[in-house]
Amino acid sequence: MSKIPVRLALRDAMAEEMRRNPNVFLMGEEVAYYNGAYKVSQGLLAEFGEGRVVDTPITEAGFTGIGVGAAMMGLRPIIEFMTFNFAMQAIDHIINSAAKTLYMTGGQINCPIVFRGSNSVPRKVAAQHSQCFASWYAHCPGLKVVAPHTSYEAKALLKSAIRDDNPVVFLEHEILYGKSFEMPDGEIEPMPLDKAIVVREGSDITITVFSISVEYALEAANILQEKHGISAEVINLISLRPLDKETIIRSVKKTSRIINIEEGWMSCGIGSEITSLVVENAFDYLDHEPMRIATTDVPEPYSPALEELAVPSAKKIVDAVKTLF
Numbered sequence: 001m002s003k004i005p006v007r008l009a010l011r012d013a014m015a016e017e018m019r020r021n022p023n024v025f026l027m028g029e030e031v032a033y034y035n036g037a038y039k040v041s042q043g044l045l046a047e048f049g050e051g052r053v054v055d056t057p058i059t060e061a062g063f064t065g066i067g068v069g070a071a072m073m074g075l076r077p078i079i080e081f082m083t084f085n086f087a088m089q090a091i092d093h094i095i096n097s098a099a100k101t102l103y104m105t106g107g108q109i110n111c112p113i114v115f116r117g118s119n120s121v122p123r124k125v126a127a128q129h130s131q132c133f134a135s136w137y138a139h140c141p142g143l144k145v146v147a148p149h150t151s152y153e154a155k156a157l158l159k160s161a162i163r164d165d166n167p168v169v170f171l172e173h174e175i176l177y178g179k180s181f182e183m184p185d186g187e188i189e190p191m192p193l194d195k196a197i198v199v200r201e202g203s204d205i206t207i208t209v210f211s212i213s214v215e216y217a218l219e220a221a222n223i224l225q226e227k228h229g230i231s232a233e234v235i236n237l238i239s240l241r242p243l244d245k246e247t248i249i250r251s252v253k254k255t256s257r258i259i260n261i262e263e264g265w266m267s268c269g270i271g272s273e274i275t276s277l278v279v280e281n282a283f284d285y286l287d288h289e290p291m292r293i294a295t296t297d298v299p300e301p302y303s304p305a306l307e308e309l310a311v312p313s314a315k316k317i318v319d320a321v322k323t324l325f
Helices: 006-020 044-048 062-074 085-099 134-138 151-161 213-228 246-254 270-285 306-309 315-320
Strands: 004-007 022-030 053-055 076-081 114-118 144-146 168-172 180-183 197-200 204-210 232-236 239-241 258-267 289-293
Touching: 004 006, 004 151, 006 022, 006 044, 006 151, 006 180, 022 062, 044 053, 062 076, 076 085, 076 151, 085 144, 114 151, 134 144, 134 168, 134 239, 134 258, 134 270, 151 168, 151 180, 180 197, 197 213, 204 213, 204 246, 204 315, 213 232, 213 258, 232 246, 246 258, 246 270, 258 270, 258 315, 270 289, 270 315, 289 315
Parallel strands: 022 053, 022 076, 076 114, 114 168, 144 168, 204 232, 204 258, 258 289
Antiparallel strands: 004 180, 144 239, 197 232
């Protein structure tokens, strides 16, 4: 085992898949000569050349449309958004073209494409750069949506996403790029795009999370156990569309309580979907109504002090869980 940062895990996944399949290519702003805005694509231009690592103008609608068309013609593009906030310029191509074409053509044209980049709240970059788009994309049939946490998840999931014949929205987190996690030695096999992972076993409450919120949940779970005697089970959702319903329901039937944590807004969020899922499938097992913690329902503040008040944290999780007992 060795530790590597998430950005290098993502880079290695792309490099290995580009070596494996000549139809895979990367396109986006600053991905080539600058090695990526967050240095995720470092070294790829030198190995694969300008034909497969393509710098684009600042025009998300343009290069996303080119990528979607290339995917329909048999290539496997990886479209990098410097931030998913900018992907709003390209959302027509993502939803109306990539997500719907297989259905609208009666299965004749698929679109094997990966849309990847920084998502959620990276801190201190103000409202137009600080939004979680998980529930936006998870709402739409035709897309698969995943959000890794560790380096292993980032690499194994990205390999799966590139090989998948469906469009995949791959939500990374800017704060995680520089964080290092243990990576098994040897070749990393792709992991399923539809499975959650129980990262901490528990018996008293289920905590569902994804992306960087996994860290807050694990910290909170340790505090709850050590200071309050509450045993929390933490589920890293990973896949947001499709949700791993079986893992969530199985856990709730064991713990009888559930709380969801996300950096998106609460209204119509991932937590809303999980609440409905649990009430519809495990209502008789619940000892308390489901609870949600999300980013405060305002545009993200620029002030660091206000921002910390707005986003989820381990303390907020601990305080909320204590009210359920």
